[in-house]
Amino acid sequence: MSAAKSAVRSGGGHDEGDDVGVATGQAVAGTRSVAGTRGPVLGAPLFEYLLRLGDDRLILGHRLSEWCGHGPILEEDIATANMALDLIGQAASLLQLAGEAEGQGRDEDALAYFRDGVLFRNCLMVEQPNGDFGQTMMRQFLFDAFSVLQWEALAQVSHTGVAAIAAKSLKEAKYHLRHSSGWVVRLGDGTAESQARVQRALDSVWRFTGELFGRDAVDDAVAALGIPVDQAAMKSGWDAIVDEVLARATLVRPADGPMQRGGRTGRHTEHLGHLLATMQIVARSHPGARW
Amino acid sequence: MEQKPIPGADDPALIAAFEARIASGESIEPKDWMPERYRKQLTRMMSQHAHSEIVGMLPEGNWVTRAPSLRRKMSLIAKVQDEAGHGLYIYCGAETLGVDRHDLFNQLLNGTAKYSSIFNYPTLSWADMGVIGWLVDGAAIVNQTVLAKTSYGPYARAMVRICKEENFHKRQGYEICATLASGTPAQQAMLQDAVDRIWWPSLAMFGPSDKDSPNTGELLRWKVKRKTNDELRQRFVNLTVPQAQAIGLTLPDPDLTFNAETKNWDFGEIDWAEFFDVIKGNGPCNRERLEARNTAHDDGQWIRDAATAFAAKHAKRGVEAP
C-alpha cells in the first residue's frame, strides 16, 4: 500500500474524522434539545490547537521523566532527562499561549494540573506507558520525526507567538530526532535480541501513528488565524525519514492496519488517567496553594 | 589509562618525596607516583562519592512525576540530571586511578560499596524536595567546597565543576522551603515534618565523629581531606540555623543553643547507633535503593549489549555510525 493511501485510510471505530463540533460561542437558549452533535464539542479553535501542540509535549515529557534515575546507562539518563526538559519547556510555553488565547485567566499550571483527562488533547501515542527502553526510544523516534516537520511548518506561520516557539523548539526537536534515531538504528542493528525487541515495539506502537496526520475542523479554523499548517501533508516527509532510519536499523516497516485515534478530541486510552492521577496529585490536593 | 602498581612501591624515600610535594601544596596527577594507600583511600572516597550521587537520584526521582508546577518539575529534573552528571564526573576521576567504572558499579550493585546514608531514608512528601535541596545539598556543598582543594588533581577538578553547578540545587531547595513556609497551614505542616525527619540524617552525612574516624589523620596529612568531619559538621550547623530562623522553622534538637564563647551553635548528640545501622544496610530504604539500581542495570543489559554489538559490526565494516 502506498504511503499516501495509508494516510487517508482509517479503520476501526475510533476514527472521529471531521465529525467534531467546534464551539460557535452561541449559548443554547430556551429548551434543551435532546439532539446533540455527533462528535465531542470542542472549545475555540486556537485554544484547542495550542492544547494539542502543548499536551503532546507535556505528556511525552512526563513519560520521559519517569526514566529519571532508571536509565540503562548513566550517560543515557542524562540524555533522556534533557529531552524531557526540552519537551516540558515547550509545553509550558504552548500552554501559556493557550491560556492567553482562552482569556479565562488560566496559566500553564492551571491547564496542566487542573484539567481532567477528557480535556487533554494529546495524541494517543505519547500517553502509552514507557515499556522498556527500546519501546520508549521507538515511540520517541516516531514522534520526533513528526515533531521536526511540524515545527518546521509552524516556524513559517504568521502567528508570531506560535512561530517564535516553533523556531526555538525546532532546534531541540532536531537533536531529539538525532538521538532517538541513533538508538533505533543501534538497537535494530545490534543483537538478535535487541532487533526482535525493537521490531515488536515498532509493530505495537504503529497503530498510533495515523493519528499524527489527522486533520479536522480545528485545523481548518486556525488556518484562518494565521496557522495554515496541514498535518496530513507532512505524511510523505515523515515516511521518508522513517523509511530511511528503519532501513538502517534493519527493521521492517509494519503494514498500515487500523489506526487508533481520539486523543485530539479527548477520547484517550486508559493510560492517560493514571498518568494524570500521579502528575496532578499534589497540586490538586492543595487547591489555591502556591509552590 | 591503565595504572599498574609500581614494583617496590611504598619505599620510604618515595613516600618522603611524595609527602614533601603534598606539603608544598602541589597537586598529584594520575601518572605521578603515589603510595598504594593513597591510591586506595582516594578510590574508596571517590567511588563512595560517585555512588552517593547515583543513588541520590532515587529519592528525588521519586517526586519528579508529582512535582506540583511545571517550573518545579523542570528544576527537579534538571537537579536529578545534574546528580547523574556529577556521579559521572567523579567516576571518570576515579578511573584515572586505574579502576574502571564497570567494576565500581558492580561493587555498588552487589552491596559491597558504601554510599551516603542519607539516601536510605524515604521521601514522603513534596516538602522533602525542598528540604533535601536545602539541607542535604547544603551539607554536600560544605563538604565539596573543601574537597575542591583536595590534593588529587582529577578529584579537585571534578569538585570545582560540581560546586559551580550545585549552588543552584541548594537555592532551589531553599526557595521551595521558603514558599511552603509562607503557604497554607497544610504546606507549613508538610515542611516542618520534612525538616523533623531530615535534619538529623543531614548532620550524619559528615560521617562519624572525629574520635571514631581512624583514617582522618592520614587523610589530612595527605591533604585528601582538608577539614575533619566534626569541623565540617559544625560549619554546616552554623550556616544553617539562621536560614531556618529566617523562614520560621524549628529544628528538632532541644540542645541547639548559641555558644557566645565559641561563636558556634552547639547541638545535641547524633544517634550513632542509627547511623551505623543504616550504613550496615538496615536503613528504611537500603534494600529498595539497591534493588532499583540493580533493576535499572539488569533491564539495561540488552541495550548496552546491542550498542556494543552495533559498534563492533560497524567498526569491522568501517562504515558510519548512526
Added chain:
Amino acid sequence: MSSTPPTPSGTPSGAPADSHWPLWEVFTQGGQGQPFSHAGSVHATDAEHAMQNARDVYARRGEAVNLWVVPSTAITASAPSDAGPFFDPGNDKAYRHPQFYKAPRGVKVL
C-alpha cells in the same frame, strides 16, 4: 562525521565483557575562536554516540559552541619522569619573551 571506534580499553580481544564501553576524552570550545579545553570524559560505543553523550554531559549549561571527542587510548601523555628534560629547558629562555628587549626611549608603539 566519520567514526573511528577505538579498541575498548582493557579488553584486547573480542567483545568487551558485560558491555564495558570505551572511554572518550571530551574537549569543549567555550566561544567562537577560543581554544578547546579538556572538560572530562564519557563512555560510548562509537564516535557519534560519544559526541551525543559529550553534548548532554558537558554542554548542558551552554558551556560549549564546539565539541571534540577523542578515544582515550589515542592520547599520549608526557610522563612525570620526563617533566625535567621536557619542560625545564623552556624556563630560562628569556629571549623568547618580548620583555627581554629594550625599546629606545620615546618609542611608544613597537
